[in-house]
Amino acid sequence: MSKRAEIARRLQEQSCQWFKGRVCHPEPDAIQAMIERLRCVLLPNYFWPSQGHSLEAYMDLLHRGMAGQIHRAVFQKCLDQDGTSETRAFAEDKADQVLAALPQVQEMLYEDVVETYNSDPAATGYDEVILTYPGLFALLVYRVANVMHRLEIPLLPRMMTEYAHSVTGIDIHPGATLGRGIMIDHGTGIVIGETAVVGNHVKLYQGVTIGALYFPRDEEGFMVRKTKRHPTVEDGVVIYANATVLGGETVIGHHSVIGSNAWITESVPPYSKVLYQTESVVKVGASPAR
Numbered sequence: 001m002s003k004r005a006e007i008a009r010r011l012q013e014q015s016c017q018w019f020k021g022r023v024c025h026p027e028p029d030a031i032q033a034m035i036e037r038l039r040c041v042l043l044p045n046y047f048w049p050s051q052g053h054s055l056e057a058y059m060d061l062l063h064r065g066m067a068g069q070i071h072r073a074v075f076q077k078c079l080d081q082d083g084t085s086e087t088r089a090f091a092e093d094k095a096d097q098v099l100a101a102l103p104q105v106q107e108m109l110y111e112d113v114v115e116t117y118n119s120d121p122a123a124t125g126y127d128e129v130i131l132t133y134p135g136l137f138a139l140l141v142y143r144v145a146n147v148m149h150r151l152e153i154p155l156l157p158r159m160m161t162e163y164a165h166s167v168t169g170i171d172i173h174p175g176a177t178l179g180r181g182i183m184i185d186h187g188t189g190i191v192i193g194e195t196a197v198v199g200n201h202v203k204l205y206q207g208v209t210i211g212a213l214y215f216p217r218d219e220e221g222f223m224v225r226k227t228k229r230h231p232t233v234e235d236g237v238v239i240y241a242n243a244t245v246l247g248g249e250t251v252i253g254h255h256s257v258i259g260s261n262a263w264i265t266e267s268v269p270p271y272s273k274v275l276y277q278t279e280s281v282v283k284v285g286a287s288p289a290r
């Protein structure tokens with residue numbers, strides 16, 4: 001066996017030892033195509049189906065592609081070759097449920113567009129928001145992925161929002177709860193964690209983190225999952241550039257303004273204005289790792 005063949009064999013062996021055997025996962029290229037189709041059907045005045053398809057035909061293609069990816073995510077099998085009639089029906093039903101939610105998703109996107117236009121003096125109209133704002137694309141993908149997450153479809157929603165993250169620099173976990181009329185301006189570097197709750201008419205600027213303060217482990221040393229680790233941001237809050245808001249018990253009271261670069265790990269009451277602390281406190285000494 002040649003040296004290169006030996007390396008390839010070793011890599012495959014190690015991978016099989018550490019991870020599951022070869023399975024049908026959702027496919028990145030198909031997810032990207034699905035997101036493009038979603039954008040066409042949700043914003044049909046702005047994005048057109050390729051190859052002269054009608055919107056109705058595109059909905060059929062979208063349904064078929066989505067069912068295929070859901071089938072892979074849930075059963076780790078390919079719809080065409082390995083699907084039984086039950087698993088196919090399950091995946092197609094889930095895809096039907098996602099498509100049925102699209103009119104509500106579209107309403108929410110409309111409110112995001114309006115909020116963004118009304119909040120940014122640089123925006124010349126809805127067209128500019130829809131065609132150029134990365135925040136709107138990230139919200140479009142998040143809002144559909146969140147529907148899938150609530151339908152308990154594994155993996156696929158996370159792969160969708162990670163695609164949007166790779167394109168926009170905006171990382172919104174599909175499990176996060178975002179209200180209506182969200183404005184994301186510029187957006188690069190925004191991170192919104194899995195259990196964050198963000199109210200209506202919240203504005204977020206580049207570099208904002210709505211994240212966990214630390215990551216607790218159980219007595220056996222395993223990560224504690226699914227607890228509320230990320231903050232709640234109430235209605236009408238503005239969080240300016242590079243502010244960091246952390247902790248599952250932290251609540252930013254409604255209509256508060258969080259200044260750029262602020263570091264917040266405790267709740268603030270409604271209508272607060274929190275500015276960056278210039279007198280930084282540096283603690284030196286042993287502290288328990290967490």
Ligand SMILES: CC(=O)SCCNC(=O)CCNC(=O)[C@H](O)C(C)(C)COP(=O)(O)OP(=O)(O)OC[C@H]1O[C@@H](n2cnc3c(N)ncnc32)[C@H](O)[C@@H]1OP(=O)(O)O
Binds near residue numbers: 185186262
């Ligand atoms: C392309 C784009 O424009 S994207 C948007 C980028 N811009 C931002 O994200 C920043 C937005 N602005 C902020 O974050 C501000 O902190 C605000 C709007 C929340 C508050 O600002 P102000 O209304 O000026 O607050 P206020 O009048 O109470 O300021 C008090 C003092 O703190 C200073 N200050 C205010 N905010 C900050 C801050 N985030 N960091 C450091 N110092 C600050 C002010 O300069 C002022 O100093 P002074 O007394 O020496 O003059």
